[in-house]
Amino acid sequence: TEDxxxxxxxxxxxxxxxxxxxxxxxxxxxLNFSLEILNTSRQDRQLYExxxxxxxxxxxWKVRLEVYEPVSNPSIEILSWxxxxxxxxxxxxxxxxxxxxxxxxxxxxxxxxxxLCSHNGSLLHLSYPLHNVTITCSCTASNxxxxxxxxxxxxxxxxxxxxxxxx
Numbered sequence: 001t002e003d004x005x006x007x008x009x010x011x012x013x014x015x016x017x018x019x020x021x022x023x024x025x026x027x028x029x030x031l032n033f034s035l036e037i038l039n040t041s042r043q044d045r046q047l048y049e050x051x052x053x054x055x056x057x058x059x060x061w062k063v064r065l066e067v068y069e070p071v072s073n074p075s076i077e078i079l080s081w082x083x084x085x086x087x088x089x090x091x092x093x094x095x096x097x098x099x100x101x102x103x104x105x106x107x108x109x110x111x112x113x114x115x116l117c118s119h120n121g122s123l124l125h126l127s128y129p130l131h132n133v134t135i136t137c138s139c140t141a142s143n144x145x146x147x148x149x150x151x152x153x154x155x156x157x158x159x160x161x162x163x164x165x166x167x
Contacts, residue, residue: 007049011035040067070146071099074139079123081157083130088157092124094139094150101143108137130157 011028012019020028027036037044050061074096081090094104106124108117117124117137128135138151 010048037065040065042067042069066144068100068143068145069098071096071102071141071143071148073148074104074141074150076139076150076152083157086131087127087129088154089125089127090154090157092126092137092139092152094122094124094141096141096148099141099143099146102141103143105140105142106137107140 008021010020010022010026012021013028013033018028018030020026022037025038027038028034029036044065045067046065048063048065050063052059074094077093077095079091079093081088094106096102104120104122106117106119108115116126116128116135122139124137124139126135126137135154136151138149140147140149142148
C-alpha cells in the first residue's frame with residue numbers, strides 16, 4: 001500500500017459554522033470567504049488547496065503563496081573610473097543587501113542628458129564629457145512588494161554619491 005497524503009487543514013467550514021485550526025495565525029472573513037494568513041514568513045511560501053465539498057462533489061483550487069522579503073536601501077559602488085580624452089568612463093554597481101527576487105533599473109536625473117543613465121540591471125557603464133556636466137543617475141531596486149531608490153551625483157571624474165530615498 002502507498003503512504004496516504006497528509007495535509008494540514010487551516011480552516012473547516014460546514015453549514016455556516018467554521019473551525020479555525022490556526023487561530024492567531026490566520027483570520028477567516030465570512031463576507032467573502034477569504035483566509036488571511038497573519039505575520040507571513042518565508043515558511044508560509046507553499047502551495048495551498050481550497051476545497052469546497054457539496055454532497056458527493058468536491059471542487060479543488062490550488063493557490064501558490066509567494067512571500068517576499070522587502071528590498072533594503074540600495075547602495076552604489078564605483079567599480080572603476082578613468083578620465084580619458086576630455087571625458088570620463090565610469091562603472092557603477094547598485095546592490096541591495098536584502099530582498100527576494102530583486103531587479104535593478106537606472107534612470108537619469110533632471111540634470112543629466114536624457115537616456116544617459118537608462119539601463120536595466122545592477123551594473124551601469126557611463127561615458128560623459130568632463131566639461132560643465134553634472135551627472136545624476138538613480139538606481140531603483142525593486143521586487144513585487146517594495147521599491148527603494150538611491151542617487152549617484154558626480155560633477156567630475158571622481159567619487160561622489162548622493163543619498164538614499166524610498167520610492
